[in-house]
Amino acid sequence: MKHIQILFLVLLLFAGCAGNRYALMNKGDSRHFLENIILRESKTKHISKKPILVIDGKPRRYNVELKNKKLEMYRYEIRNIDVLKLKTAVAIYGKEGEKGVLIISSIYDGKNASRNPLWLVDGKVWSKEELDTLNPKRIETVDIIKNKKDEAKYTDDSGRGVILIKLKY
Secondary structure, three states: OHHHHHHHHHHHHHHHHHOOOOOOOOOHHHHHHHHHHHHHHHHOOOOOOOOEEEEOOEEEOOOOHHHHOOOOOOHHHEEEEEEEOHHHHHHHHHHHHHHOEEEEEEOOOOOOOOOOOEEEEOOEEEOHHHHHOOOHHHEEEEEEEOOHHHHOOOOOOOOOOEEEEEEOO
8 A cells, every 4th residue: 555655646746747847937827828828729639738849949849858957938038939730740840740849939039048138127137036026017118228239338248138127106
């Protein structure tokens, strides 16, 4: 009986880990944004529940790249998602595409994808985690600085990008 209980706990542990492979780094409902798209599309039989994610041209397979490393992406970093239906996915990705493919374009478009922009809220540096707690209704303006010359006013980390947010009071 004790062996059955241990086996059951181990299975629960593995089941819990697998469920987070498509979870985003956000908190709350945004964390499950991709999971919800995958679930919706799998019900229509366009993809399975374990599709490949191709983010800015780099494939992330369920049992390979997503197995050992969490998806390091926030909801606001996603610009566009295209669903490659099974036949198209197989034609492009071969046998790997049999479970469907989600093509995700980020705001980085593959440029500096591993580097986060500098977020300045009312002149103070904020982390992504702090931004997740910000109520969008409090935002008055958002300015995106991409020009290296203008970036230099805020950071010496060229090419990083700067996002200026002004809050309402």
